Amino acid sequence: MHAADRRDKVAPVDIHAHFFPQAYLDVLAEEGPRFNVEYRAAPEGFYIKTDARAQGPLPYRVVDLKQRIADMDAQGIAMQAMSLTGPMSHWGDEELSHKLARAWNDSASAAHQKYPTRLFGLLTLPMLFPDRAIDEFEPREPITRTARRLHGHEHQSSRPRRSFI
Numbered sequence: 001m002h003a004a005d006r007r008d009k010v011a012p013v014d015i016h017a018h019f020f021p022q023a024y025l026d027v028l029a030e031e032g033p034r035f036n037v038e039y040r041a042a043p044e045g046f047y048i049k050t051d052a053r054a055q056g057p058l059p060y061r062v063v064d065l066k067q068r069i070a071d072m073d074a075q076g077i078a079m080q081a082m083s084l085t086g087p088m089s090h091w092g093d094e095e096l097s098h099k100l101a102r103a104w105n106d107s108a109s110a111a112h113q114k115y116p117t118r119l120f121g122l123l124t125l126p127m128l129f130p131d132r133a134i135d136e137f138e139p140r141e142p143i144t145r146t147a148r149r150l151h152g153h154e155h156q157s158s159r160p161r162r163s164f165i
């Protein structure tokens, strides 16, 4: 096979693609201020401010799925393994931390269902609260199995339901 033919058959996978679903941003906006975290939407982009750093303006293309797919098409990316970035879900109290993780995971699942061959989610868990992390992880095993496959380490575990990626 010629190199050019091989290139046509390659399906590039972006494994470092940040996703800020609106549902996660809504939780930030509503409950962040109690923990000195601010979210602000502006015409030029959105802003997130924590004690650790100020981000923004961040582009709405990391929120909007249609725009994401259009960007992937323009870049020749076949699949994205989407992940959350700062401020993550590892802060606040037990309830809020879990709520942030759930909002992200629900949205990533919905994105995968909408674009099952293009978008995948790398689960985020409220790791400061182990019981909550397990609660959030167990019903979502199919997502993590997909993510493990994507990363190329499908482990043979005697307790697969608890093997975190």
Ligand SMILES: [Zn+2]
Pocket: 016, 018, 085
């Ligand atoms: Zn990153």
